[in-house]
Amino acid sequence: MKAERQLAITLVRSPIGRPAPQKAVVKGLGFRKLQQTVVRPDTPAIRGMIAKIPHLVTVEERPGDRA
Numbered sequence: 001m002k003a004e005r006q007l008a009i010t011l012v013r014s015p016i017g018r019p020a021p022q023k024a025v026v027k028g029l030g031f032r033k034l035q036q037t038v039v040r041p042d043t044p045a046i047r048g049m050i051a052k053i054p055h056l057v058t059v060e061e062r063p064g065d066r067a
Contacts, residue, residue: 005042007050008060010035015056025052 011031015023029049030038040046042061050059 006062007042010037010058013056025049
């Protein structure tokens with residue numbers, strides 16, 4: 001089975017004072033607090049969400065786990 005790539009996404013800036021759609025993207029990615037890192041699969045949907053809030057997050061690519 002092919003290993004799926006993962007993205008480690010870290011929230012580095014606060015969504016306070018940002019437009020509601022940007023806050024919704026932060027929540028949709030699963031963030032609850034600053035400096036939290038979430039790991040998500042590298043899909044076009046996740047990449048699109050990151051593209052909406054690049055000023056709030058940092059992204060690191062990781063090789064996926066083999067199952």
